[in-house]
Amino acid sequence: MAETAASGPGMPQLDVTTFSNQIFWLVVTMVVLYYVMSRVALPRIAAVLADRRGTITSDIAAAEEYKLKAQQAEEAYHKALADARAEANRIVEAAKLDIQAQLDVQLAKADAEIAAKANESERRIREIRDSAMEMVSEVSKDVTKDILESFGGKADARSVNAAVAARIKAGAAS
Amino acid sequence: MASENGGLVIKPMDQFQVKALFGGDISWYTPTNVTLWMALTVLAATALMVYGARGRALVPSRAQSAAEMTYGFIYKMVEDVAGRDAVRFFPYIFTLFMFVLFANLLGLIPFAFTTTSHIAVTAVLAFTVFFSVTALGFILHGTKFLKLFWVSSAPLPLRPVLALIEVISYFVRPVSHSIRLAGAMMAGHAVAKVFAGFAAALGAAFFLPILAVTALYALELLVAVIQAYVFTILTCVYLKDALHPAH
DSSP states (O other): OGGGGGTOSSOGGGOGGGHHHHHHHHHHHHHHHHHHIIIIIHHHHHHHHHHHHHHHHHHHHHHHHHHHHHHHHHHHHHHHHHHHHHHHHHHHHHHHHHHHHHHHHHHHHHHHHHHHHHHHHHHHHHHHHHHHHHHHHHHHHHHHHHHHHHTTOOOOHHHHHHHHHHHHHHHHHO | OOGGGTSOOOOTTGGGOOOBTTSSOOOTTOOBHHHHHHHHHHHHHHIIIIITTTTOOSSOOHHHHHHHHHHHHHHHHIIIIIOGGGGGGHHHHHHHHHHHHHHHHHHTSTTOOOGGGOHHHHHHHHHHHHHHHHHHHHHHHGGGGGGGGSOTTSOGGGHHHHHHHHHHHHHHHHHHHHHHHHHHHHHHHHHHHHHHHHHHHHGGGGHHHHHHHHHHHHHHHHHHHHHHHHHHHHHHHHHHHHHOOOO
């Protein structure tokens, strides 16, 4: 603690003998620092900042351009979609008409076939019925003659035939 | 203080002593602790602004980001306070800021020497600003620079009085400019030293002054940055007066 005697009771800040030393070194320091800052540090940082600003500006412009392109692509896509939809509708409509026409033709053909078949069937049914009628009168006449003969009567073929035919006619009419 | 029996000896001002690094007397060119800590200040500022920003990256590293933010902060301050045409003085103002900031911050390292706590240093800085700004005002505006002291918006009878006040306040500027910085630095460091001395003397209750020193250190960190900011912004204000003297 002996060396503190040199400092005395006052403030070292007011020790005028050190002023020239401090001022000299301060001037040296400021000159060096100013040189380093103004020649090296500040231009470099300014360049970096300008560079970044330029990059950001051009990036934003590019992004704007891409956005425009994307919008155009979207519009084209929507247009293509609408076109395709219209085309599909048109094709569906055409197919429907085509199918309807074919269906009509087939229906007419089927109707005609069905009508022909029905006529044919009707004709055959009539034939069968006619022949059946004939056979009924035939069988009736024979049976009638046989019955008359078995009763011992002499069957007059013509009168029996006429009577049976009249009865059958009456039966068919009733 | 019981210094005579060796109990409590606190010498808060010893930390401000200028000492020759290699012994001997101090003449104007002797390398002293002033030299050492100013050199470290230059190195620290260079480390941040040159080494830190060496990548020149589009996406900056942390150090580069800090350097760019410092640059942007001071640039904007000069532009906002002193006007667009003050930007040509930006390198000098930036140098001032870096010197004061790093001198203040390095001074907070224990056992460091705070160059900005010396009135000789801050006065040279302040008077350099004062004289150059005044000279600039006369060079740019001639005698119209004196309108700075003539408050044309005030009533005519008041103007001479105001002019007197303005002139006095103008010449007080460098004094307040320098003493504010040196005083803030010196006071904080001296108080820290006093509390540290208490910690050694109090024995069992040593933690109380240590807590106080810790809190004070945080405050001093704030003061170191704020004083650098204040010194720089006042420089900008004075520069604005020289560039645009009309009220």
